[in-house]
């Protein structure tokens with residue numbers, strides 16, 4: 001028997017919790033032996049478990065922690081090209097290469113994500129309107145297939161496997177290694193212009209007007225604001241600060257002060273999360289962020305404000321939460337208004353809600369973003385939450401929108417399948433690479449992503 005531990009496992013949203021056999025291979029040989037053994041009916045790779053739902057859990061099967069495969073293999077310091085194993089964290093890339101003047105070309109809102117996880121969900125960041133998805137910067141990847149062979153994939157070689165794997169939720173195989181183009185920067189700081197927007201129309205107009213002028217943009221929406229204030233937001237546009245933007249006495253533009261880390265030591269009881277506490281929190285965010293230009297902020301506080309608080313996912317209590325993320329076409333912003341109205345009317349509250357304009361769609365078959373606007377909300381699981389999620393799913397679908405695999409945990413298979421027109425193409429590539437569905441997850445079965453297309457529980 002290959003050594004493993006049977007564990008209760010969940011995604012970042014802490015629900016559902018399922019019993020999985022967890023493996024942590026220390027070498028490529030051990031990983032190959034696991035993939036080709038018949039010890040488990042199926043397996044799924046897992047990085048740092050930052051997807052919110054059930055993408056990297058596998059009840060009744062194996063979960064393969066890829067975090068031991070975390071060697072940096074090479075770095076071209078002139079071109080900013082890094083080759084590394086897929087278990088390397090984005091935080092490790094930042095720590096190693098930012099001091100040399102290279103930053104991540106695309107980063108999600110946490111740096112505690114592996115390269116494998118970033119590729120498997122084809123993640124996007126605050127610069128999607130300008131730079132697109134993570135895969136735009138992946139030159140090639142090596143994929144361990146179900147038969148134990150390794151497939152080298154790029155835009156030119158095994159391109160169908162490449163485009164099925166980026167955004168493919170770990171279902172084509174295990175990403176072993178990737179080559180990534182980093183972004184050259186002059187400092188570890190950001191130059192931010194921020195402003196308050198009084199309602200949804202104002203923030204939508206501000207996003208489309210300002211996005212051409214900034215590499216990064218994001219707006220924090222007060223979900224509890226209603227009526228004339230519906231969509232009230234705080235918009236932060238930014239660029240990497242040049243050396244000249246920094247104070248004259250700066251000796252090292254790449255040194256930032258390490259802010260003290262905070263922690264949520266206990267699970268919050270459910271009464272702590274009520275509309276009053278959420279209202280106070282959202283009001284405070286809005287009030288403490290005035291309109292201001294040319295603020296210099298460290299990359300860490302602009303990109304990763306939540307990373308300072310360990311286990312912040314405990315604030316939603318034992319029942320857990322989900323992050324609901326939908327993207328709407330540019331002419332369907334009424335969908336965003338309808339969503340905000342439903343949420344403002346429901347007693348479910350969201351501490352964090354983000355609105356962003358997205359750029360053109362990437363080429364990954366199941367890659368999430370397309371041109372339009374994306375609204376993201378943390379929503380606690382409570383009694384009555386599921387019917388609301390179903391209602392929201394229908395709303396998104398009817399408005400021509402779609403939901404994100406990295407976040408999803410409740411969507412029904414028919415709804416998801418209607419949102420992803422290239423799903424059959426994905427399934428055909430999966431059937432070719434993995435004819436017996438060796439790679440599967442709870443999410444894949446729930447949504448019918450495997451090659452037989454059947455959804456199962």
Ligand SMILES: Cc1cc2nc3c(=O)[nH]c(=O)nc-3n(C[C@H](O)[C@H](O)[C@H](O)COP(=O)(O)OP(=O)(O)OC[C@H]3O[C@@H](n4cnc5c(N)ncnc54)[C@H](O)[C@@H]3O)c2cc1C
Nearest residue numbers: 047048049050051108109114116117120123124169170175
């Ligand atoms: C605070 C926070 C903010 C976030 N902000 C954003 C954001 O702004 N934009 C965005 O796009 N996402 C965002 N996310 C989601 C996160 O970026 C993705 O879920 C990412 O995929 C997590 O990577 P991970 O290493 O934790 O992978 P896991 O969550 O462990 O797994 C995610 C998927 O990747 C697959 N996978 C992992 N490793 C491999 C591998 N080696 N080979 C094949 N498949 C693999 C898994 O099977 C699974 O399907 C955020 C998450 C959090 C918690």
